[in-house]
Amino acid sequence: MNATVTRRAALAAALATGSAAKARAQAAPWPTKPVRIIVPFPPGGLVDVLARAVSQSLATKFGQPFVVENRAGAGGNIGADAVAKAAPDGYTLLASSLGPLAVNQFIYPSMPYDTNTAFAPITLLAAxxxxxxxxxxxxxxxxxxxxxxxxxxxxxxxxxxxxxxxxxxxxxxxxxxxxxxxxxxxxxxxxxxxxxxxxxxxxxxxxxxxxxxxxxxxxxxxxxxxxATEARLPQLPDVPTMAEEGVPGFIFGTAFGMAAPAGTPPDLIARVAEAVAEALREPATANRLTEQGAILGGTGPEAFAALIGRERTTLEPVIRRANIRAE
Missing domain, CATH: 3.40.190.10 (Periplasmic binding protein-like II)
Structure with missing residues (x-):
């Protein structure tokens, strides 16, 4: 047999074996052990409330504990760094505002991780x-x-x-x-x-x-x-928008979402995003959050990544102009 053909056949077999192994790894059961959801802020805030509501639903759905861990400090950078440096296997997730994911890099003189490459966005939780x-x-x-x-x-x-x-x-x-x-x-x-x-x-x-x-x-x-919304809020129907008050284009809010370490398999990201969206749609969670004035998320990885990008683009010049620095 021609040596070149033999080498090609061996290479093809090796590639096929590697692809199959990769597919098996991506399709591996998840979760088979407890999952940590790190909130990089103290307990009691809205992102903490969101993370705990979602964690209860995920634990019920998957039959494994989803443990919320508060690791506050440095504007969220400490907890976010723990997620950024965790194994990309779906067992350490981040629930956070967009500060650690988008704008802290413009406020802090040094960052423990690269904001642009450290995370895989999962989904918006709420705004x-x-x-x-x-x-x-x-x-x-x-x-x-x-x-x-x-x-x-x-x-x-x-x-x-x-x-x-x-x-x-x-x-x-x-x-x-x-x-x-x-x-x-x-x-x-x-x-x-x-x-x-x-x-x-x-x-x-x-x-x-x-x-x-x-x-x-x-x-x-x-x-x-x-x-600061496009239309009046159902919770505050008598309060006009900024545009109605002569400040057109002033639309601004705070977004909270989930992310995983970069390199987490896309199919696992999609699975978590779908499960979180289902959790947010549960009446007890949805009613509680909307009554408080929150706008529910569950939009998926691509939409959340786009939102993070817009936040960076919009707020970087504001931060530079005002010379905002971490205290």
């Missing part, structure tokens, strides 16, 4: 629109009046946030850019203390996630002026 609220003891009844005051007294009005580089801070910088105003940023250690000071009248305004401040709005402890 929370923003609402601009002012203290009740302030006179402004609409965005126009607030903007006029801010322009009359540059740098004198104050806006609270959950900390430098948080989505509330980024929303403020977007608002300032869209309205041509200069408003003093007051960072807090989380959104809750910022809202507390807003209720007390210590600061002038907050652009917060709807679920965080919906209770205070309904209790008339703060005054909502506008939502």
């Amino acid at each position: 929370t629109p923003k609402v601009l609220c002012v203290a009740n003891n302030r006179p402004w009844r609409n965005v126009g009046a607030l903007v006029a005051e801010a322009k009359a007294r540059p740098g004198q009005l104050t806006a609270g946030s959950a900390g430098g580089g948080s989505s509330l801070h980024l929303a403020l910088e977007l608002f300032k850019g869209a309205t041509g105003t200069e408003i003093q940023h007051i960072p807090y250690r989380g959104a809750a203390p910022a809202v507390t000071d807003l209720v007390a009248g210590t600061i002038d305004m907050v652009i917060d996630n709807v679920p965080n401040i919906l209770g205070q709005i309904r209790g008339r402890a703060v005054r909502p002026l506008a939502v």
Whole structure:
């Protein structure tokens, strides 16, 4: 037999064997042991609530524990790094806001992982629109009046946030850019203390996630002026959009999603995404989240990857212009 033909046959057999082994590995049963879902923030936040709701559903569906582990610190980078460096086998997943996945690279002087290559997006969990609220003891009844005051007294009005580089801070910088105003940023250690000071009248305004401040709005402890959405929200039907208030194009919210370490097999990513979408559609979970003002996800890997890309493109120039740096 011709030696070249023999070598070709051996090579073809080896490639076929390798392909078959790869296919078997990708089609291997999953999960056969507990799965960790790392939340890179403290317990109690919306992403933690989402992760725990989804984990319960996945545990029931697959018959294995899905354990939520909070590993907070460095704006989510510590927990995200643990996932980035985990084996890409589907047993360590990330549930996070888009900070560690998209914008932290522009805020922190050094990153423990490469944001652009470290993760395989799985799916959007939920998005929370923003609402601009002012203290009740302030006179402004609409965005126009607030903007006029801010322009009359540059740098004198104050806006609270959950900390430098948080989505509330980024929303403020977007608002300032869209309205041509200069408003003093007051960072807090989380959104809750910022809202507390807003209720007390210590600061002038907050652009917060709807679920965080919906209770205070309904209790008339703060005054909502506008939502940063395309259309009015069912939960706040009397609150106009930013566009209605003369700030067109100001649409901004906070997104939360799931990701896996880069290199996780695509078929496994798709399986997790489908299971998470089913979990989000369960009435108990869906009703609870939508009542709080969240918009449910479950859109799949490609849509979530596109969202991460848009977040980077939109917010990088905002961060550069405002010179936002990690505290």
